[in-house]
Amino acid sequence: MSKAMPASVTALIDSFARLPGVGPKTASRLTYFLLRAPTEVAETLSHAILELKQKTRLCNVCFNITEEDTCEICKDAQRDSSIIAVVEEPLDVLALERAGNFNGRYHVLHGVISPRDGIGPEQLKIRELIKRVHEGAVQELIISTNPGMEGDATAMTIKHELDKLGKEVKLTRLARGLPTGADLEYADAMTVMKALQGRQPL
């Protein structure tokens, strides 16, 4: 095996295979693609990976990924500061931005409470969220953690902390129900239950 593959090839396959969702076969395929590709393609990728780590940091307000101290959304005076969508990860910000009907601000928790993985409220940006609510004119928090036990536990913790703060803030969660294009026949019981509970007037 090793004879058929030089060290620099094995090293890159190993490196690719450390990425999530990339198995050894995909890692080989990517590596051999780069072997054949123009040097410029490989150099651009290599450079982009380094730049990512060198240039990015977390926004000092919302903890989204940014290249400056404060991110573009937090600096945008057009956005409504009174409403904050609280999300688990930076990619969730993108998902909400894509929806196109949210003009508030964000707060990225960087995870969810997960006792199994040793992640409690201290490991998340919950203290910073409470501080934002305490210091600012926030009227609503849309808790946009993923549906499920961990997202629910995180939402409850935030509710608990806000209660302790004693400030009047409206707390909401993203609606749960049938996704667009779903087939009721194949929907899981929990989804149908939530769709019934949250039914809307026609």
Next chain:
Amino acid sequence: MSKAMPASVTALIDSFARLPGVGPKTASRLTYFLLRAPTEVAETLSHAILELKQKTRLCNVCFNITEEDTCEICKDAQRDSSIIAVVEEPLDVLALERAGNFNGRYHVLHGVISPRDGIGPEQLKIRELIKRVHEGAVQELIISTNPGMEGDATAMTIKHELDKLGKEVKLTRLARGLPTGADLEYADAMTVMKALQGRQPL
């Protein structure tokens, strides 16, 4: 959209998305994984990509990927020089090495004849293969191009060139039939046809 994502993040997502089989969603996932991962993981990957292009070249005998002038397999005196497996790509060498029952040498064509893509015999390492046969004591070529029109056309071209050379060389192709674990019921007609044609005594 762009406001939620700094330039260095977009750049890496774009770069990942240029890899085969990596769509925009996977590219985002990989990028955000690297954002969270230790800097060392990103640096190792970045470095491995550069090293791949800087260190590797093609073996001057078999045209497999190597870090030296002549690859390990071509330099290995234990391997049988009289039998050469002719493959399309370096990854095919790995596949045959994994099988564990081939002790001959290789010749990597770097593609197959494909008029649609403008690839004729001149773009492949066919001339170099004929030269190896002409100059060496080769007794058998196992044409291991993939089954299918292009692999078959490439095999026929090699046969034609060898006929012109007028040297006595045994030409074989890899057997075709049912793969291990296959279900006859679901096998395609061409595979079953080939399995019948190539049936072996019990």
